[in-house]
Amino acid sequence: APTVGVLAVQGDVREHLRTLESLGVRATTVRRTSELDACDGLVVPGGESTTMAKLVRTFDLFEPIRQRIKAGLPVFGTCAGMIMLADRIEDGAAGQETLGGLDITVRRNAFGRQVDSFEGDLVVAGLDAPVHAVFIRAPWVESVGPDVDVLARVEDGPAAGRIVAVRQGSLMATSFHPEVGGDARVHRLFVDLVEGRDELDPRG
Numbered sequence: 001a002p003t004v005g006v007l008a009v010q011g012d013v014r015e016h017l018r019t020l021e022s023l024g025v026r027a028t029t030v031r032r033t034s035e036l037d038a039c040d041g042l043v044v045p046g047g048e049s050t051t052m053a054k055l056v057r058t059f060d061l062f063e064p065i066r067q068r069i070k071a072g073l074p075v076f077g078t079c080a081g082m083i084m085l086a087d088r089i090e091d092g093a094a095g096q097e098t099l100g101g102l103d104i105t106v107r108r109n110a111f112g113r114q115v116d117s118f119e120g121d122l123v124v125a126g127l128d129a130p131v132h133a134v135f136i137r138a139p140w141v142e143s144v145g146p147d148v149d150v151l152a153r154v155e156d157g158p159a160a161g162r163i164v165a166v167r168q169g170s171l172m173a174t175s176f177h178p179e180v181g182g183d184a185r186v187h188r189l190f191v192d193l194v195e196g197r198d199e200l201d202p203r204g
């Protein structure tokens with residue numbers, strides 16, 4: 001079984017570990033380079049992206065993770081993790097650093113106060129049935145570069161059409177929290193990438 005790390009400096013690490021374990025992979029926490037080295041894939045959890053970025057800096061993990069991303073490491077970011085993987089942030093804190101890798105612009109806390117946190121069913125590319133998606137002070141994807149595949153958009157309401165799941169090569173990100181609620185199918189898509197199966201590639 002592959003080893004999938006969960007970046008464990010801040011955020012909902014335990015929920016990801018549990019979901020990954022339910023899929024039969026070896027799930028481990030990552031706080032240091034030696035732990036990163038042992039990973040075949042990495043999850044960047046939800047939490048608070050400005051705090052997470054500061055801690056990643058403190059733990060000296062920015063460069064090692066960026067290098068692994070450049071070398072093709074599959075990485076899955078959820079919510080704050082999506083922000084961490086984005087090349088560009090709107091409404092970021094001053095000087096907020098990201099790992100980058102995904103050619104997307106994200107808007108933090110995009111859904112506004114009235115709909116700060118909400119849930120809904122979402123059609124996700126590659127999955128037969130909708131996912132029950134939990135959004136918590138979520139970002140949305142404002143724009144994507146040419147190599148990014150959109151996996152899901154909000155279907156109705158004021159945010160209809162907004163992009164909330166993307167994939168580019170071995171990188172995946174969701175605005176919502178698939179680690180909450182006991183549905184492991186989105187993680188399964190990621191583990192498929194880690195294992196070299198490419199169910200999401202529209203080109204086959």
Ligand code: GLN
Nearest residue numbers: 046047048049079080137
């Ligand atoms: N609003 C948070 C941020 O900007 C993300 C929220 C989350 O991960 N649930 O980092």
